[in-house]
Amino acid sequence: MDTLLFSLKLSVQVAAVATAFVVIAGLSAAYLLARRNFPGKEFLDILLTLPLVLPPTVTGYYLIVLFGRNGLLGRHLYAWTGWSIMFTWYAAVLASFVVALPLMVKTTRAALESVDEDLIRASYTLGHSELWTTMKVIFPLARKGILAGAVLSFARAMGEFGATLMVAGNIPGKTSTMPLAIYSAAASGDRSQAEIMVIIFTFISGIFLYAANKLTRRLL
Amino acid sequence: MIREIAKLLSISLCSIAVIAGIAIASPTADIMISAAISLKNAFEEIGKLYESQNKGVKVAFNFGASGDLMTQIKGGAPVDVFASAALKDMDELDKEGFILKDSRINFVMNTVVLIVPMSSKIVLDSFDDLKKAEVKKIAVGNPKTVPVGRYADETFQYYKISDMIKDKLVFAENVRQVLDYVARGEVDAGVVYSTDAIVKQQDVRVIMTAPEASHKPVVYPIAVIKNVKNERAAKAFLSLVVSEEGRKILSKYGFKPVGQSK
Numbered sequence: 001m002d003t004l005l006f007s008l009k010l011s012v013q014v015a016a017v018a019t020a021f022v023v024i025a026g027l028s029a030a031y032l033l034a035r036r037n038f039p040g041k042e043f044l045d046i047l048l049t050l051p052l053v054l055p056p057t058v059t060g061y062y063l064i065v066l067f068g069r070n071g072l073l074g075r076h077l078y079a080w081t082g083w084s085i086m087f088t089w090y091a092a093v094l095a096s097f098v099v100a101l102p103l104m105v106k107t108t109r110a111a112l113e114s115v116d117e118d119l120i121r122a123s124y125t126l127g128h129s130e131l132w133t134t135m136k137v138i139f140p141l142a143r144k145g146i147l148a149g150a151v152l153s154f155a156r157a158m159g160e161f162g163a164t165l166m167v168a169g170n171i172p173g174k175t176s177t178m179p180l181a182i183y184s185a186a187a188s189g190d191r192s193q194a195e196i197m198v199i200i201f202t203f204i205s206g207i208f209l210y211a212a213n214k215l216t217r218r219l220l
Numbered sequence: 221m222i223r224e225i226a227k228l229l230s231i232s233l234c235s236i237a238v239i240a241g242i243a244i245a246s247p248t249a250d251i252m253i254s255a256a257i258s259l260k261n262a263f264e265e266i267g268k269l270y271e272s273q274n275k276g277v278k279v280a281f282n283f284g285a286s287g288d289l290m291t292q293i294k295g296g297a298p299v300d301v302f303a304s305a306a307l308k309d310m311d312e313l314d315k316e317g318f319i320l321k322d323s324r325i326n327f328v329m330n331t332v333v334l335i336v337p338m339s340s341k342i343v344l345d346s347f348d349d350l351k352k353a354e355v356k357k358i359a360v361g362n363p364k365t366v367p368v369g370r371y372a373d374e375t376f377q378y379y380k381i382s383d384m385i386k387d388k389l390v391f392a393e394n395v396r397q398v399l400d401y402v403a404r405g406e407v408d409a410g411v412v413y414s415t416d417a418i419v420k421q422q423d424v425r426v427i428m429t430a431p432e433a434s435h436k437p438v439v440y441p442i443a444v445i446k447n448v449k450n451e452r453a454a455k456a457f458l459s460l461v462v463s464e465e466g467r468k469i470l471s472k473y474g475f476k477p478v479g480q481s482k
Contacts, residue, residue, distance in 0.1 A: 069404070069405050069406050084406070087357060087390045170362070184362070186291075188287060
């Protein structure tokens with residue numbers, strides 16, 4: 001029962017934190033891609049989309065190469081602070097962030113690009129700044145797509161397994177998110193434990209989807 | 221009209237040629253061996269020897285944690301021979317009737333060692349030193365499915381440090397992953413078999429060998445699974461493992477004969 005409650009709490013916690021970062025980073029990236037032209041734009045788009053098409057284990061491997069204790073970035077962090085992100089729940093957040101970001105960027109970019117350009121121009125001719133126009137005109141008009149992106153990202157973050165297993169490990173009581181806990185239970189033959197968790201996870205995902213649908217309909 | 225038919229025909233012929241080529245080029249294995257991942261290097265060599273002695277029979281290996289492999293066999297995986305790093309996993313299959321009882325035999329033993337990354341600056345002389353504050357992360361196999369994780373647990377209890385190091389433990393899915401974590405410096409120490417430490421001797425340093433009294437004897441049993449299609453080929457593989465040639469290869473990789481663990 002403890003593993004179950006802990007893994008559920010951890011999964012929601014990791015997914016919530018990851019989604020918060022994903023929304024901020026995703027909105028910014030989507031805005032740049034939708035409304036700006038710059039050298040390397042398509043390259044950025046590909047880079048941000050890669051985790052969507054790469055197997056999570058490949059993504060996980062790159063994360064280890066970058067953030068492992070001897071990784072390209074991780075070794076500097078370790079040298080300064082004696083701390084490594086590996087095998088902590090922050091690593092689970094990182095893994096979820098990286099795999100969910102493409103979903104947010106893709107949906108949000110499409111939503112932003114579909115906003116009527118005339119309305120944006122009208123806002124400028126009325127003297128409003130780009131920031132005001134973005135926050136008060138563009139985002140509100142694109143809110144359905146933005147919310148859809150956030151919900152998809154949360155769902156993807158909740159279900160992250162491969163990359164999480166590689167960078168956060170599967171430490172009971174520390175980094176054992178629900179997908180990892182289910183994997184452990186199934187691998188060690190603990191069918192009843194696995195089954196309870198699977199049912200709960202399905203049920204919770206269903207509730208989130210229902211709530212998301214309701215929300216998007218109401219916002220219309 | 222003719223042009224369309226010709227196009228369709230040539231595409232179909234090309235696809236059939238490609239599929240046929242793939243089918244002919246990829247040999248399907250005749251026997252599948254599920255073995256504890258610590259046996260990987262030794263068994264791959266024995267596998268090549270087997271194929272050269274039994275022309276026409278292909279061997280495929282499935283390496284992993286003994287507990288995972290056992291669960292797969294229970295779930296109906298098409299495995300012909302099973303070799304595990306502990307008696308427990310084989311006993312469970314035996315009890316539930318999955319193996320040919322008279323094929324079962326213990327074939328090698330191993331020792332458990334404490335290793336650190338080669339570049340580690342922490343002063344560690346024994347298992348007891350794992351409770352030092354400088355040691356922040358210790359990699360061990362997941363005791364639920366990895367035998368060396370259980371042996372590590374027994375050794376920690378023997379040295380009475382289990383509670384003190386409980387929060388430092390990082391569980392890996394199999395012994396080679398423990399080895400990898402230590403070799404890459406992701407953790408400060410790890411517990412693996414002496415045979416695994418040899419594989420990465422450039423990247424890890426052995427601190428000490430766990431005393432015989434600190435854990436259950438590390439005995440590797442091997443057996444043929446019941447009702448397999450190619451029983452003769454499976455039994456031949458097992459015979460090769462326990463033969464003079466097989467034993468020579470295993471001891472080359474550091475495995476000890478049964479009944480002699482030091």
